[in-house]
Amino acid sequence: MTKDIEHRLKNKDINLTAMRLLVLDFLTKQVAAISLNDLEKGMGPSDRITLYRTLKTFEEKGLVHSIEDGTGATKYALCEDNCDGDHHHDLHVHFYCNTCKETFCLPNTKIPEISLPKRFQSEEMNLIIKGICDQCHPD
Amino acid sequence: MTKDIEHRLKNKDINLTAMRLLVLDFLTKQVAAISLNDLEKGMGPSDRITLYRTLKTFEEKGLVHSIEDGTGATKYALCEDNCDGDHHHDLHVHFYCNTCKETFCLPNTKIPEISLPKRFQSEEMNLIIKGICDQCHPD
DNA sequence: ATGACGATGCAATGCTATTGCAATGTTAGT
DNA sequence: ACTAACATTGCAATAGCATTGCATCGTCAT
Ligand SMILES: [Mn+2]
Ligand SMILES: [Mn+2]
Ligand SMILES: [Zn+2]
Ligand SMILES: [Zn+2]
Numbered sequence A, B: 001m002t003k004d005i006e007h008r009l010k011n012k013d014i015n016l017t018a019m020r021l022l023v024l025d026f027l028t029k030q031v032a033a034i035s036l037n038d039l040e041k042g043m044g045p046s047d048r049i050t051l052y053r054t055l056k057t058f059e060e061k062g063l064v065h066s067i068e069d070g071t072g073a074t075k076y077a078l079c080e081d082n083c084d085g086d087h088h089h090d091l092h093v094h095f096y097c098n099t100c101k102e103t104f105c106l107p108n109t110k111i112p113e114i115s116l117p118k119r120f121q122s123e124e125m126n127l128i129i130k131g132i133c134d135q136c137h138p139d
Numbered sequence C: 001a002t003g004a005c006g007a008t009g010c011a012a013t014g015c016t017a018t019t020g021c022a023a024t025g026t027t028a029g030t
Numbered sequence D: 001a002c003t004a005a006c007a008t009t010g011c012a013a014t015a016g017c018a019t020t021g022c023a024t025c026g027t028c029a030t
Helices: A002-011 A018-028 A036-042 A048-060 B002-011 B018-028 B036-042 B048-060
Strands: A064-067 A075-078 A092-097 A103-110 A121-132 B064-067 B075-078 B092-097 B103-110 B121-132
Touching: A002 A018, A018 A036, A018 A048, A018 A075, A036 A048, A048 A064, A048 A075, A075 A103, B002 B018, B018 B036, B018 B048, B018 B075, B036 B048, B048 B064, B048 B075, B075 B103
Parallel strands: A092 A121, B092 B121
Antiparallel strands: A064 A075, A092 A103, A121 B121, B064 B075, B092 B103
């Protein structure tokens, strides 16, 4: 229902536009994180830069988070509800499948506490695990 | 001593060249991981592409490992002795300092075991922690 | 000496991210 | 409804880093 999409934008203090509704709708349908290229191909004909800025806006407002999975292209995925622009609470592990080349959020797999050397102070953590995803698992 | 540098190359099955000796010597003097740009600036006048391929060769042979710290530029740092091209054993944490913008290997801070969801199989892990390094720590 | 092979230098290209700016759309006050 | 202020969009241009092609050069074994 498009009303639901609208509410999600409003709740994050994002102005409604046709493009943003379409992008958010597209994002909710994804099972894996997507790159700007994926978004461009998945959407109808639309301007790449506008899509880029839409993702940036979504990220600033805490609607999506970005993932650097080492492929060179930044991936984006929807945030959990309690994220805002300043504090993303997506401290979960991200998984890159070497077989299907997809990047997944593992929202239930949290990054454990790490005890750093003296006087190192952690502000942010990013854990990427590469391997074989459940879909590509053999047997 | 340059003999030591030579041995390290030979041990990793890397042919000796003047350029490689210089690059490895430069790498051993670094306290933080360096980018291709850092290397280019730190070395005498030398061709950027040759430096690029030198780093690639070192990585393939298990002499250095590369680090994606999210800055956009790949960083490189010397491996521990037991690495080879196929299996890098640098499963340590990397730390990016938001203040001095340097990336450090934390060889004594290992990435803990993570229990993944059913049928996800880990082959490689990459943990970047961002924050304030010991040198930039206040008080 | 010469031929094979690896390393180097330079040019060119690909790809992603990012910005400038003008045009367009939206909103709010009058 | 009119208009000024503001946000969004579309297109062009630029910046950076990564990567490849190719000709040249150096080294080593025969
Ligand atoms: Mn995620
Ligand atoms: Mn390291
Ligand atoms: Zn897979
Ligand atoms: Zn620092």
